Amino acid sequence: MPVEWNIDDMSVPRYWKRAARELSERDVVLRKIIAATPGLTLRSRGDAFHTLARSIVGQQISVKAADSIWQKFNASVHTIAPHTVHKHNVDRLRTCGLSHSKITYLQDLSLHFLEKKLVPEKWDEMSDDQLIIELTKVKGIGRRDVSNLSSDAAECVPDCRSRSTARDESALQQGKTLIAPQNRTN
DSSP: OOOOOOGGGSBOOTTHHHHHHHHHHHOHHHHHHHHHSTTOOOOBOOOHHHHHHHHHHTTTSOHHHHHHHHHHHHHHHSSOSHHHHHHSOHHHHHHTTOOHHHHHHHHHHHHHHHTTSOOGGGGGGSOHHHHHHHHTTSTTOOHHHHHHHHHHOGGGSTTOOOOOOHHHHHHHHHHHHHHOGGGOOO
């Protein structure tokens, strides 16, 4: 059973209205999609640790497997936060389906937050390159995870950097075919 999020606990990124307006002005197909889906927005919990932890858990496995492991992890740890993940029993984490490597990565991520080596409130002062360097110091965090952080939980990065991922491109292509199938070229 998938984890259900209370939409009231999630916020619309502050850049959303401007982004939707600019995309509508630049792309006729996106204009139709945006107009056909009023009220549909990107939502964020605004929690960088949670987003990065989820990214680690989901690396190199199917979405269904990642969801299953995340649910078990969430049930075992209860509160996904640096202090709870770091102190959690490694054997119990293994029973959630996490590999030794992913447990190491989650522990390192937790330690970076606990030791204030990662401070999301300072990320808006960093260039994209500085942010990538900072985040990829954590074992198991790569450039794609940094991109996921920005696209999935843009509120985590105060200046709302926007990066496109392969998943974003795929979703856009699917949306385009739903709204304007006559524009398909493949």
